Amino acid sequence: MLASEEHHPGTLPVQHMGSGHHAFLCYDDDAPGWDVLAAFVWSGLARGEKVIVFGPPRLTEAQVRSRLQEAPGLLVASGYERAQLELSSMRELILPARRFTADRQWQRIVEESEAARDEGYTGLRTCIDMGWVADLGADLDMMMDRERRAGHLFTDGFYSEICAYDRRRFPEPVLDAMCRAHPQNLLPRIGHLRCRHDNGTVHVIGEADVATYGQFAQALADLLRTSAPPPGLSTRTVDLLRTGFLGAECATELVRLLDRAPADRPVRIRCSERHATLLCRIGADPAALDVTG
The missing domain is CATH 3.40.50.300 (P-loop containing nucleotide triphosphate hydrolases)
Known part of the structure; x- marks a missing residue:
């Protein structure tokens, strides 16, 4: 790359x-x-x-x-x-x-x-x-x-x-x-995934599915463990606006991330209505979702 x-x-x-x-x-x-x-x-x-x-x-x-x-x-x-x-x-x-x-x-x-x-x-x-x-x-x-x-x-x-x-x-x-x-x-191929960390946000770009689950889960773990929220804010963000397919395994990992995040450093998910529907069906709190489009 x-x-x-x-x-x-x-x-x-x-x-x-x-x-x-x-x-x-x-x-x-x-x-x-x-x-x-x-x-x-x-x-x-x-x-x-x-x-x-x-x-x-x-x-x-x-x-x-x-x-x-x-x-x-x-x-x-x-x-x-x-x-x-x-x-x-x-x-x-x-x-x-x-x-x-x-x-x-x-x-x-x-x-x-x-x-x-x-x-x-x-x-x-x-x-x-x-x-x-x-x-x-x-x-x-x-x-x-x-x-x-x-x-x-x-x-x-x-x-x-x-x-x-x-x-x-x-x-x-x-x-x-x-x-x-x-x-x-x-992205250089269909089915590729790139996770870019930027100032307390991880941008999930491409396909989050079974083939890329390991990379996706690692990016979420890194966000929770090492990423600091932007100055003046306590919230970290997972941005799905450039995510194509979001598989059930990766969606479940996102819901687990919301549950694992400490109360004083919560995680929010920025996503489309389509992805919000899937996340809510598997247990995500709608209040943690910032829905766009």
């Missing part, structure tokens, strides 16, 4: 990525990223968005299509048929220009967004594999500048983008800088 990923405040699972997000994804052989991209594509199609995938230049269109078929159901295949889902490349996007510039790429993305609006789509989302940098012989500094100054593309919430970086093809300082430059940082 990159140093910047561990503490990135915008880390989230791809299932929580919404319109207007500009996200960093770092992948390698251990986490090739195709399950994340397939879920991103599937979600966009289900929401009625136009989806364009700029795959790794080393792969053919048939190979990219095959990997995206990992998405569940027939929705991806039907997306091709309706032209809601397209496969492209950075070379194609910037034509007739041959050389990459940020202005040319931005112009084309704006044009694609306007076309998607005119066609009645609810948004435009793209997956951009950053292998295009080497493929086009582009300058790394120019690419990094584009990433840092691309915020205007996302301000109206219509456009969203994943920038996928193969960690084997970029220097680590570049990856760290690009992770920090993106408001969102995606």
